[in-house]
Amino acid sequence: MLWREFFYTAATNNPNFDRMEGNPICVQIPWDHNPEALAKWAEGRTGFPWIDAIMTQLRQEGWIHHLARHAVACFLTRGDLWISWE
Known part of the structure; x- marks a missing residue:
């Protein structure tokens, strides 16, 4: 609460x-606008096995652990890709 x-x-x-x-x-972060990288992230084809496994599990099972959600969100935004979540 x-x-x-x-x-x-x-x-x-x-x-x-x-x-x-x-x-x-x-x-104000200068986000990268990279549709190709965003598509690879969503499809689980980033080249980072941990991230790819999580995204594959999300597609197959429709659920991932909250720590895995944190990992893929950080990878997308401030970790490697610098793509806005908005």
């Missing part, structure tokens, strides 16, 4: 809390 209240409070005080543009408390 603590996280719910934290995000509720943060969103109440910042109408653009859920997006980067127009959000004064968000660092």
Whole structure:
């Protein structure tokens, strides 16, 4: 419940809390626009076995562990690809 209240409070005080543009408390990151890399990530063809295995499991089973979700999200955004989640 603590996280719910934290995000509720943060969103109440910042109408653009859920997006980067127009959000004064968000660092403006120069994201890469690379549709080919995004497609490889989604298809599990990045060349990184751990990431590819997670994305393959997600496609096949429709579910991945929360730590695996964190790993693929970090890889997509600030880990290797620098592609915006938005």
